[in-house]
Amino acid sequence: MEKDKQLPLAIIILAISIVFSSIWIGQSLKQIGYERNEIAKESVSVSSLQSDILGLEEAAKYLDISKSELLYIVEGKGSTINYIKINGKYIFSKEGLDKWVQSSRLEIQQ
Template sequence: MENNKLMPLSIIILAISIVFGSIWIGNSLKEIEKQSIYADSQGNDVLALDEAAKYLKISEGDLLYLIREENLGIKYVQMNDQYIFSKEALHEWLQSGQIEVRR
């Protein structure tokens, strides 16, 4: 009998928890989106080898071939075994249109 009296109270507490939890999650997602938009607007265009290859839609091996074997003017910085690219420089290189590589 006592359990039946507590059931409506439990349902109300559960509903309130769901509402506040949803609001909290929604606000957190909005904050994450703002941060990612802010990072993009700050010119965060530094790419590692794998990211540069994805940006160019080629394999990492093909990108390494282009920068090692071909003198195509791809700008990069090499530090130890890591390659660092600028997204803007890669975009400009693509836009130059003077690229024809055959293996």
């Protein structure tokens, strides 16, 4: 008789533990998915930022001039090209180069 009363109680306890554990696992999976989504968003924004940043050679190609011409312009007095020099490497932004081209005067050599 005692076993007949314990079996339904054990089934109810088992069912409750299955429900709570499935809720707990579901919440954990949602949190992992959220964190992965945030990481993916960050990597997309970083990669889009990196595509706007150019080294010396890339900037020269972007402006359709040689590296030596770009260095001459950058290191000349009164240069208005915005750049950063880190450990001897020049770093330019496409936006900065575009602004420089727009604000520069037209000079034609023949």
